[in-house]
Amino acid sequence: MRNRSFISNFRWLRSGLLLSVLAVLAIEWQLGRTLPGHYFRHEVDDLLYSLDHRSYDARVLSLGNSVGRQLDQGIHRLDRGFLRPMSSNAALEMTGQYFLLCRYLARNPAPESLILWVDNPFYGDLRSVYTENYIQRCFLRWREIGLLAWWRGSPTFTASMISYRLLPSFRYRVDIQKDIPILGVREVNLAPQVAFGGRPQSARKQNALARWWQRWVHGGQSISTTAFERLLALCEERGIRIYLIPAPISSRVALDRGPQQGRAEINERLAELQKKFDVLHYETESRVYPDNEFVDGTHFVEGVVLARAAEYRDLLQERMKP
Amino acid sequence: MLFNSFQFILFFAIVFGLYLALPHRAQNRMLLIASYIFYGAWDWRFLGLLAASTVADYCFAQWIEDLRVDRRRKQLVAASMAVNLVFLGFFKYFNFFIDSFADVCGWFGFSPHVPTLKIILPVGISFYTFQSMSYVIDVYRRRLTASRSLPDFALYVAFFPQLVAGPIERATNLLAQIASERRVSSFGLAHGGFLILWGYFQKIYVADNLAIITDQVFAAGAHPPGNMVLLGAYAFFIQIYCDFAGYSNIARGLALCMGFRFMLNFNLPLLASSPSDFWGRWHLSFSTWLRDYLFTPLGGFRKGPLLAYRNLFITMFLCGLWHGAAWHFVAWGMYAGLTLAVHRTLQAFRPFAKLGEWLVSRSVTLVLCILFRFLVIDFLSPILFRAQSLNQAGQLLSSLFQGWGAMDFDVWGRFFFYIAPLFAMEIIQYRANDQYIVLKWPLLARVTLYLALFYGIAIFGMQNAQSFIYFQF
Missing domain, CATH: 3.40.50.1110 (SGNH hydrolase)
Structure with a gap:
């Protein structure tokens, strides 16, 4: 029980890190209400916003x-x-x-x-270079995240979607960067490396575990x-x-x-x-x-x-x- | 599995949860398994190499300790070094030496058919090999008793926070902590949390964004104008520092959260006032390793100035070679040796030594010293280090004299945008002579800083996790 003594001494309640986490949650909650109506990266963003509001x-x-x-x-x-x-x-x-x-x-x-x-x-199979921009960043209802977690079977894929869901500032980071002229981001529809003149991320490879998961969940389809x-x-x-x-x-x-x-x-x-x-x-x-x-x-x-x-x-x- | 990936964050969350739930011995076993999973996630085929290196040094250390005859002990320590260096040499330097041999033959008109192998460099091999070697040497020197627990020793070699890019921990420090019970404390969590946050900021906000600038300057076939070469050199210097120091800080932070204390690996080297001061702050776990296991045994500065310079150049030559199997790394090491030798020579003259003391004793002149070291003395280092060959380094340097070119103020502006918070923080730490000074700030100031760091990472981070430069070494 010695390892957990820090839990019971309540000093962590005055921790700057903990208060920062709470502040981040409050800020992100507010950003979640404003940013989706402010930044539209591509036609799917437009479409999803329209579907939610019309x-x-x-x-x-x-x-x-x-x-x-x-x-x-x-x-x-x-x-x-x-x-x-x-x-x-x-x-x-x-x-x-x-x-x-x-x-x-x-x-x-x-x-x-x-x-x-x-x-x-x-x-x-949601492994294209565009999946991040068109799927993971866009379809963020808990049911969609849950279904994709099951279908895709990748904890990191799911974690990325959850972070987009919980942190709108992270989800719209390239759009925010575009608003800062000095950063020279001109194109938000691409991965930032491409926006800055670098190379795009290559298509994701499927490892043995992913292949096994796909056979199990999708019957090899x-x-x-x-x-x-x-x-x-x-x-x-x-x-x-x-x-x-x-x-x-x-x-x-x-x-x-x-x-x-x-x-x-x-x-x-x-x-x-x-x-x-x-x-x-x-x-x-x-x-x-x-x-x-x-x-x-x-x-x-x-x-x-x-x-x-x-x-x-x-x-x-x-x-x-x- | 990169520290800056969701995969690692999930991995650490699970490991830390288990760590809290388990008693001491089980914690060590769990950390060992987790470390092998961490390494295997990169390439499971090299787990055998890691295990073989571990078992070999574990056995060698015990045999060395059990022997009483010095000659036999010496033979065994030599055998252990040979095993380690054969592993390292084969995976890291085989093709380099073969190619260099062929080049030398070519100068004499021969063109031998030499075999080259497609060898994958096991990630972190230089780090864990050196760590393991230091343990055997310390046992040989009777500074340490050999570990009688193979799992504990295996954890010392493979402990995941520092396995692939250091710090190169000494057994006297880490093995003792593994053997004894540790405590997860609010102090460790607060300090560790800050180190992790600051490390991620250095890596994701500073290094990864500067990489975009340096990649353009150092791209193969690129012919950047003089001002971009200058910018590329400074940007790369700061990039590699933040990339590596960021990794070290995250590693130290993760360890601290679990109750381990790693050694300080970077002590604000950007603010060093001289070459000697720089090497007393840069990659300390490696520079002190070279000092203790190479430079000092060679004689150090004890056997007269000529031998001292020889020792210095041998050490810096090997330091360059350790970083990579290429001549531009060797040139970088030799240049570092040269700056150290010149500084030492000047220090030997009393008027210069007095002048040096006077310069660093006043704020204004100290700043000038720091700027002179960074902007002038160390300008060449990043070019030699980052260039893909000596030829490219030469081309980049010559372009400095061929035309300054039009300044791209957007790129320069971006450069200052990314380095400004880094220098602000480091100057605060430097003035206080305390890397944890921010933890002593009032609560509101701390929270503001943490939020700034967090949003720097979240908003200005790259889309995809970028690898750490030092993994390749």
């Missing part, structure tokens, strides 16, 4: 990657009542899309249909697969029809890929899932467009967005016919 009553909800974002924004501009555009970024993987849908449904009535602009819903199945089950339960649309690609990419390389396996797995979840509908192939319509090989040039959005609106209307 109400929606969409008939069709659109989630997905950044190409989907171009298209659903285009459709929204063409036909405002058709869908609620909430596509954001592929970095969210299916896990982030599932959390977005959960947050949407927690405050709003269920839509009739959900459009998912996703190339491969089975891809992703990816985390995205688990999230996708959860999303399907949720939609099934709420009667939401899902339309999974792969992103359009340039003719050069199509040529590189060959005859829809890898798509066959995805379609096979989707067909399996369709037997289990009859709310699932999907397009089997990506549409192909000329190279000059893409600005970086992936995203449309601004000038063609509306035309392509109109095509996809027609496609969706066609598919959604009863």
Whole structure:
């Protein structure tokens, strides 16, 4: 018991360190109320803030990657009542899309249909270089932290999320640094090393323990697969029809890929899932467009967005016919 | 497992919880297991090397103690040194010596085919090897009785706070603390807590942010203008200090929380007034190791000035080589030896000695001495140390004379932004001659300081944990 004598002598109550901890908790509590409405690093921050502070009553909800974002924004501009555009970024993987849908449904009535602009819903284990910025820093409800702790099985991954949850100053540190001109932080959407001209963190490797955990929790499947199945089950339960649309690609990419390389396996797995979840509908192939319509090989040039959005609106209307 | 990672924070929380719950003997066993887990988290394949080194020195020390014949004792201590140096030499210097041999052959027109191995340097090997060697030598010198408990000795070698980057603890200090019961006290927690917080601040706020500047200056193929070379040199000097002193402070703080007392490793070396003063403050656990086990046995300053300089240069040559298997480290060590030799020579002349005493006795002139040492004498050291080769060091130095270049005030501003709190704190500590002076401040001032340190870490820290520079040594 000698080791614990410091607990019983109560001198630690006058400790500067302890009082500092209490002061930090008070300051962070206050910052937690102000910073999320002050700093918006990327579209996911915007989206989550809107979901927390606004109400929606969409008939069709659109989630997905950044190409989907171009298209659903285009459709929204063409036909405002058709869908609620909430596509954001592929970095969210299916896990982030599932959390977005959960947050949407927690405050709003269920839509009739959900459009998912996703190339491969089975891809992703939350190990990309973007995971920190788009998942760990954004989805910080205790339920989300708990679920990711289980799915990912990494104490450090979870500890990082908890610290973001408890310490908003830490969560928004790059944004705060950007407000100090002398520090020269210009880009907050990247890891700070990149913002300062350094190299980005490399993708996280999976060690043997992590592989074992993934086999045990996910049956050897990816985390995205688990999230996708959860999303399907949720939609099934709420009667939401899902339309999974792969992103359009340039003719050069199509040529590189060959005859829809890898798509066959995805379609096979989707067909399996369709037997289990009859709310699932999907397009089997990506549409192909000329190279000059893409600005970086992936995203449309601004000038063609509306035309392509109109095509996809027609496609969706066609598919959604009863 | 870096100190500045969530992984380590979780690890230490568990270890400390168990430590509080266990009695003394079980604490030691638990700390030993935790230390091996800590080391194995980096690369489990080298646990065998750590264990082999430990068992070898444990046995050698007992045999040395049990023997009465001096010649046999000497042979055994030599054998122990050989085992340690073979381990160290193979992992750290094999390729260096092979490459250097090939280079020398090349000068004479031969081009031998020499084998090079892809050898991974086990993290912290220089630290635990030197720590273990000091134990055997102390037993040989009869300054210490050999440990009869292998787990205790294994913990002495592998104790996780100081395993990979020191301080290089002497058995006379640490082994005795391991063997006796320790006490977790509010004093230890307050002092340890401050050291940990200050160490993290030095590492995360100062060192990691300065690294961004130095990485740009010292990048391979970079041709920075003169003013950036100057900035890079000073930034790296402060970076490596904060990186290493930060690690040492965290290590000492963690140990103090558990009731252990590690030796002071850095005594405000940035504020040293002369080269001798600097080496009396910088990496003390290593510099005193070199003094006690190399410089003094060589004869130290006792055998006349010529031998004294020889001893000094041998010591500093090996000091450079200890830091890394590369000629620029050797050049750095030799330059440090040269500054020490020049300072010692000047001190030998009475007028200079008097002048030196007068200079450090007044505040204004003392500040000038400190600035002169830092800005002029030690300007070359960081360039030799950080450059990737002697060639690059030469290029950087020559660029100083090729053009000053336009000042990038943003980068200079960032440099001062990151070093200002460090110097403020160190000047306060220096003036009070007490590294714990802030613990004597009024409560409100302490809380304000802790909050400032905490938010310096939380807001200005890098996104991802950066490794410690001294791990590679």
